[in-house]
Amino acid sequence: MxxxxxxxxxxxxxxxxxxxxxxxxxxxxxxxxxxxxxxxxxxxxxxxxxxxxxxxxxxxxxxxxxxxxxxxxxxxxxxxxxxxxxxxxxxxxxxxxxxxxxxxxxxxxxxxxxxxxxxxxxVPIEHDTKRAQNVMSYFLNSQNVETLINTMDYMSHTHLENHWKGNNEVIVYDLVKLFTFILSIRVFMGIENSDKILNLYEKFNIFSRGLLVLDINFPGTTFYKAMKVGKELRKEMKAIIEKRRKELLENPNLSKVDVLTQVINEKDENGKCMSEVEMIDKLFGFIIGSYHTTGTAITLIMKYLEEKNEFFNDIVQEQNEISRNMMPREVLCWNDIQKMKKTWNFVNEVLRDTPILQxxxxxxxxxxxxxxxxxxxxxxxxxxxxxxxxxxxxxxxxxxxxxxxxxxxxxxxxxxxPFGGGQKMCPGKEFARIMILVFLHHVLKKFRWEAKVPSEKILCPFFLVPVPTNGYPVTLYNV
Structure with missing residues (x-):
């Protein structure tokens, strides 16, 4: 304080x-x-x-x-x-x-x-939004969405096995934010190296803290740290873009259906590609918008699920029914996501009661x-x-x-x-919806939890998104 x-x-x-x-x-x-x-x-x-x-x-x-x-x-x-x-x-x-x-x-x-x-x-913000929608609409079209759900399913299961299972206590926000970042970097950029992802994670956390502070570029200030790490991130992102461009030139049919490839290939009405600066900014925006807001949403949803116990059983029942109907198939698909109506209604009410963006x-x-x-x-x-x-x-x-x-x-x-509306609808709405529902399916299938800090306050550090003050620490119980 x-x-x-x-x-x-x-x-x-x-x-x-x-x-x-x-x-x-x-x-x-x-x-x-x-x-x-x-x-x-x-x-x-x-x-x-x-x-x-x-x-x-x-x-x-x-x-x-x-x-x-x-x-x-x-x-x-x-x-x-x-x-x-x-x-x-x-x-x-x-x-x-x-x-x-x-x-x-x-x-x-x-x-x-x-x-x-x-x-x-x-780049006017309206032009920026249109290009972002173009990129995400291709990324989430009917041909690619099943692959995306498959990846999210696998990564949700793996994350819970590696970071949650076997622990009596976890801090939900820290782990969920890490999960959403790793997932975003993988499906947006095609990066799978764990050390590289963790390095990017630390830098993006510093960078994002400078978004809504006074722009005092003086050593020691939050904004100075954000600007400094931003230069490092841009250098790394430039190398990643150049590597992908080279891969695409050598193999035009390269089967990398991710946001990075779409950003490189995206052209305006005059057939002109984005400048390198615009490409990097666009990728930064996708990554920050994805892992910050979606990680926060999942944390709040889990907190509400524990506090609003009268709705918990209905949602668990819906998820269990989906699991039974999947058998012998083990991986979620688009039709399964569409059946999660009670779960999505619950999510919408959480986002109504505690808006991610005020x-x-x-x-x-x-x-x-x-x-x-x-x-x-x-x-x-x-x-x-x-x-x-x-x-x-x-x-x-x-x-x-x-x-x-x-x-x-x-x-x-x-x-x-919660996701805007009309022509200004958030380009990542469907991506966030799928990620939230897939993760909730797996966490509800594996665990129950109890808050370590009852009635934990929710604040907006750095004026960004609402976060439980202690990160929502919970005691975990295996199902």
Whole structure:
């Protein structure tokens, strides 16, 4: 907590230094009175402190709901990190952001992300998303998905045998995150060397911690360490790309169906391949997005399974039935995944109750009108995920954990958006879904567990994803 307070203090000091000139010499007065209700808070600092504390504790939805109620509006203005921000919530806002807002809004990345991902200076986020979707759609097509499930099945079994079996106690988050990383590196990059994977794992952990911190590139800071290790990773990734390019030139029919090959072969509408910088950034994004978010999701799902015991037996029964129907076949297939409906409903309710990402930022590229309010060009928009997913108007009794919400026809569109929506749907959604379900199938077939720290808190270190403060240590029991 002391480090967190130190970070907040440093952050505020840098905000003051960085925007003091702009604040006093630019004209801060808005000419139009139709801007959304709200307040910019304290001079320069705005409501940054309250927002970041809420983010750290996974309570941004409360930050939003308090102001939504106060201003009687799902749209309100505030000031965060020296930026004028309009906060959106509700299904209409979600739909606007993910569909109709495509030409009016662009993704906004913090300075730290822009510096750690150099291609963001010349590749618009919308173009970036389209290319990522192209790569993943090929990777997950009907011809390749069975091979992917086969690999996930084998690696889940192997991981549990090597790292879980025989241990009375494990820290779930540490082991699951390692598993999702190893799996991602193997299926994305085709790398199987254990020492090389572990080396990359340590470096990616350092790199990812610098994504949402102040971009102070000074020895000892989190951002400095991330930049330093980022250079090392880029050198290694360049060598991997060059090796694969050589293999593809020597053998155009090389049977390596992985993301690395697709990234190298991906071309835009003009037939132009990605630059090397863009390729590396794309691979970094796939890897971090896969192992961080999916590892977190699996950890939270296992925690909820143990805490919500009334649903446990139904899910185990579903998985056991799938196992029986597989015989004599031992490896899961696509049809088995499709039968895991109760399990997936449970997963969706976990992600509704504890969003992996609490929100997303956009930037307004021209004056727009939304819900009767003017939002000027240059302002930022923050779309709150949790404020909608924990709203009783869309989810009756929102504090109650109830997977049946997702049965039948499901929910009102754009109310639950753990993977985004519309044209901005997460490219890795199906990959994450399969990985989660395959791993849960195997862990439920082999183990039962009991939390070592009942009611363990969930926080968002480095403002990234929600993680149990102790990593969710459990006592394991063999089935």
């Amino acid at each position: 002391d480090l967190f307070l130190l970070f907040i203090a440093t952050l505020l000091a840098m905000i003051i230094i960085n925007i003091l000139f702009k604040y006093f010499f630019a004209n801060p007065k808005e000419k139009n009175t139709l801007v959304p209700p709200g307040t910019f808070g304290l001079p320069i600092i705005g409501e940054t402190i309250h927002f970041l504390v809420s983010l750290y504790y996974g309570l941004v939805h409360e930050f939003v709901q308090e102001r939504t109620k106060k201003y009687n509006s799902n749209v309100f203005k505030t000031s965060i990190l020296g930026q004028k921000v309009v906060v959106f919530s509700g299904p209409n806002a979600n739909k606007f952001i993910f569909t109709r807002g495509n030409k009016l809004l662009i993704g906004w990345r913090p300075n730290s992300v822009q510096k750690l991902f150099p291609s963001t200076s010349f 929100g997303t930022f956009r930037e307004v590229v021209e004056d727009i009108t939304y819900d009767g309010f003017l939002i000027p060009k240059g302002w930022k928009i923050y779309l709150s995920v949790g404020a909608t997913q924990k709203n009783g108007e869309y989810f009756p009794n929102p504090t109650k954990f109830d997977p049946s919400r997702f049965e039948g026809n499901g929910l009102v569109p754009y109310t639950s958006i």
